[in-house]
Amino acid sequence: MNETTTSATAQEAPVGGRVFFSNVRRSLEGEDEIILVSVGVDIGSSTSHLVFSRLVLERLDNRYIVSERTVLHESDVLLTPYAADQSIDAAALGAFIEAQYAQAGIAPDKIDTGALILTGVAVRRTNSRAIADLFAAQAGKFVSVSAGDALETTLAAFGSGAAARSVRETARVMNIDIGGGTTKIAVCENGELVDLTAVDIGARIVALDTEGRLVRLEEAGRKFAEEVGVTLTLGQPVAPEDLARMVDRMAERIFDVAGNAAPDAISQSLLRLEPLRASQLPDVLTFSGGVSEYVYGREAQAYGDLGPLLAAAVRRKAQAWGPRLEVPDQGIRATVIGASQYTVQVSGSTIYVEPANILPVRNVPVIAPQLDLAAEDLNVAEIADNIRRAMRRLDLHEGHQAVAVCYRWQGSATFHRLDAFCRAVAEGMSAVLAQGHPLLLVGEADCGGLIGIHCHEELHLKSPVLSIDGITLKELDFIDIGAMLETSGAVPVVIKSLVFPGSAGLGRTALKV
Template identity: 45%
Template sequence: MPDNPNPKRPHKLEDHLHGRDYDHSHDADEEVDHDHDHYETDGRLEDNALWIQDHVSLLSVGIDIGSSGTQVIFSRINLRRMGEELSSRYFVVSRETLFQSPVSLTPYRSEELIDDAELGAIIDRAFADAGLHPDNIDTGVVILTGEALRRENAEAIASVLAEQRGEFVCATAGHHMESMLAAFGSGAARVSHDSGKRILNVDIGGGTTKLALVERGKVIATAAVHVGGRLLVIDEARRIVRLDPAGRHLAAQAGFRWSRGDVADAAAMERVAEWMAEAILASVSERSFPAEVQSLFLTEPLPRLDGIDGVMFSGGVAEYVYQRETREFGDMG
């Protein structure tokens, strides 16, 4: 056989990594194992372009402006796209709380206006304590609830906060949404889901009381009553410095015709608080409501509450129900 004018050049395994000489042969005594050639890089999975496309991490802030309290919470939310389902939708797979501010009393300038400057200072202080700047925030929500929402400048303030403190959604929670949020936030929905029990959650806030009936983890009915712990506020001299219309009405039901500037002694405050507590009990235990209780409903009452396995309390007043708080804040709580 004549000599091949272009003989195949013997080579080593490293030549494969450089794409040399695809048509080749090996020396008889050379060890070769193509099945275990490795082409992966040593980089982190999180730096892979495909991984980044399917995984998103967002820094979120939630600002809750309620009747009596304002709180700010920062979280990191991790989302993943379900690529294996050929879907472009992202799902939340985990959430980490980065910072939670203490609850501050929602500041008011008058019966009609929220103190926007003081509210802004509360929120800016939360950013500073968390070591974050609005430019760091990817998403968030400003939510107004209860009596705070009734103030004339409430929605305007929320819109400004949403614009200046980051790319937020501005929302106002209606009575039914508040009741549902309270059921999930208090853990009542989780308890009901895990135990299979029917739970009534009673959320007593500063301006309203939200009721939620939860069955096997699902909120099946909600309602709200215009009774709250901070509809009336006194100073150190027991002089009334804040009296919402609902607070004036509740005091009248207990026999007091109060106005701002009047003095409310301890016995009188106790009497009003007792009337309010009895009204809440009546709203969840009676089917034929007295006229004075019926007038307090902000929604339709809950349906029949037969078969309730347990009752949970949430909201600011719940801290006193469960004896976790003993301080006085000059209100009905």
């Protein structure tokens, strides 16, 4: 999407060097509270929906934090429309979105910020381009994310409230998000996502018409039918007892993957990600996604798929499994991002930019790998591997776009330690650098310049290098980095943080002035 100047983007004042925010150019130096209107849009293979929210940001020392998130309007849930060529029908989708804005009583130009999340077939190039066109007028306000399996699992973990619950209850919380095509399993502890996987099990791997005839059969549906000895033929009716046998086996497979670090061969053949690393049972179990609405009795209407039957089978097995079954903060809307919280920080002056014309950069996703930077002898292989893991977690590992690495430097900045860290980062980011993207490093401590110089002068990286410091970021943030300020040598950074239910309680940060 093309970036445009928007009401939600922080701008420099013409004079005085102050930072201003919003369409009325309010000074952040003089306000203790900012109110934003946001929209989250989730467009997937099976369903599409929107959530409109009001965010209240309050000053805390020299930053702003999200203190309140109020849902203004939850849209209807639309079965994602398709054209005859099986691409998403952008015209029908656009009409639905326009109707939801009208129902919410909010004009598009009154939206300050938002997030557009594309999953499943919506990610395909022709679909994503058509969908982007629907939001072209607001492109600069939105974070746009094409979510693969790992990122969709991550979004569901935070959006369902599982991460927040793990802090609130000091518990190991597993969230199982069951959608139309896939099931995503996430394990959270202490507010962090510690393990995840995804499997080819969903409510719409088999679909029926109003007469009970088979109209859609995915490969995973065919596998389950064969496993239980059922023959499925497009256009022919399917016996209810055959469907019951299929969904019972589907539920068994979900729990085989969820509770077993080494699932059997058939379950492994259904995996879309690596299996969970540990077989330790969670303390608490929650469900999200479309099927969860049936699990918790919030939906009764059937939509020609396996949703109601699969939910009943899953709930029976969940109640016998052991962990305490709880209701999530969000069900079908878990991956709808409540808002993008625009925040602004200004970097330190000890930064490194080479060449200078790489600025500005916009909408760069942030990874925050867990790096042990306290040891005197830094472990290059371990640091590089943790960076690769963080990129894989957010479906960034193929290097198709620039990625910003957030790190927290510890200890002295000796040549030996800097060299080890820079070599590890270059190795971990090799897939990104190989495709010509710059090396983007963002730290809190006052050593960004040294690290950037070392990468360029000592490692002789051919890639552009941008290393800034004095900035606090979290994973799932997106950043815009503006041109260098002539008066200070610093750069303005706009941070777009995904705000989930309960995330304010986890202390998601905002503005540094």
